[in-house]
Amino acid sequence: MTIPVLICDDSALARKQMARTLPKEWDIEITYATNGAEGLEAIKAGKGEVVFLDLNMPVMDGYEVLRTVQQQDLPAMIIVVSGDIQMQAHQRVKALGALDFIQKPVSADAITNILEEYGILTLAVTNAPVTEEAPLLEVDLRDACQEVANVAMGRAADLLAKLLDVFVLLPIPNVNVLEVSELTMALKATESSTKVSALCQGFIGAGIAGEALLIFHDSSFADMAHLMGMANPDNTNTEIEVLIDTGNVLIGAFLNGISEQLDMNFSQSHPVVLGRHCTVNDLVHDNSSRWKRTLAMEINYRIEGHNVQCDLLLLFTEDSLPTMNFKLGYLMN
Structure with missing residues (x-):
């Protein structure tokens, strides 16, 4: 008996990876959804007896899908597949009825x-191969970079969550190839009037180089210092220590997440404080000579229940794009 299987993920790369790793002898018919709302409609239409569900998606995220399926008692066995590997994420999806979690x-x-x-795997006598819907499985560089950033983002959030005993709220990574003049616009989560402090750290690997920029909202220092167990949160030295320690965690873990996926190592330079208590416009203007055309990955991290918000921006040099294309080709094909 053919089983209707739904793969619900906003990333074409993730959908492709998921489809090609399903058992080839499994007698299934695959449907794809690019966000939670599409996924829910597919489940209601009987196309998702087994569902592989991402968490971070536009329109409706995975948590909302799980909550709706639970509330409406829809017939779907849901396995969450996510880059958010925080223990609290595991616990929350299980509480919402997910069968299990795959990172x-x-x-x-x-x-x-x-x-x-879970007794779901039934084998087809004919050993029919899984058929893929090619139009939905075409992957471009931006999509592949976004999925790589999504996985790396989850690694960094998990480390921060463990160190501070918190739950880190994760966005959909924003990935674009842009000019330095567009950097301010790229930082969607940062209002022009918000005062920020920033840290920069260079990184280099075989054919890939760039700078990681941590933009820390000034209003976040007191809460972050408290979470880190630091005294005198308004002290200048404490603020710099918070900035550097947060940068070490997020930048280091994010780069490790990327290096694992691309099978390469990065060396990191010493962190440099770029600006303190300034606006993003001032920050970009004062350092515009450092960056030209670049591939930018932006992640806005927030900590649940605390006034902590920071932007991690990875700026890859234009010269890095050919190597990135080559490395990502192994993931896309």
Whole structure:
């Protein structure tokens, strides 16, 4: 009996990776959804008896899908597949009725083990291969970079969550190729009037180089200092220490997440404080000579229940794009 399987993820790369790691002998019909709202409609239409569900998506995220399926008692066995590997994320999706959790990037063994554990895996006598819907599985550089950033973002958030015993709220990464004049506009989460302080750290690997920029909202220093157990949060030295310690965690873990996926290592320079208590416009203007045309990955981290908000921006040099294309080709094909 053919089982209707739904893969719900906003990333074409993630959908493609998920489809090709499902057991080839599994008798299924695959439907794809690019956000939670589409996914919910597919479930209601009977196209998602088994669902592989991402958490961070536009329109409706995975948590909202799980909550709706639970409230309406819809017939769907949902396995969450996410780059958000925080323990609280696991606990929250289980409480909302998810069967299990698989971390990205997915592996065929992990999927098969879970399907067998819950008695979902039924094999087709004909050993019919999984058919892929090519139009939905075309992957471009920006989409691939966004999915790589999504996984790396989750690694960094997990480390921060463990160190501070908090839950980190994660966005959909914003990835674009842009000119330095567009940097201010790229920082969507930062209002022009907001006072910020910033830290910069260079990184370099084989054919890939750039700078990581941590933009910390000044209103976040007191709460972050408290979470880190620091005294005198208004002290200048304490603010710089908070900035550097947060940068070490987020930048280091994010770069490690990227290096694992691209199978390469990065060396990092010493962090440099770029500006304090200024606006993003001032920050970009004063340092515009450092950046030209660049591939930018922007992630806005927030901590639930605390007034803590910071932007992590990775700026890759234009010379890095050919190597990025080459490395990502292995993921896209």
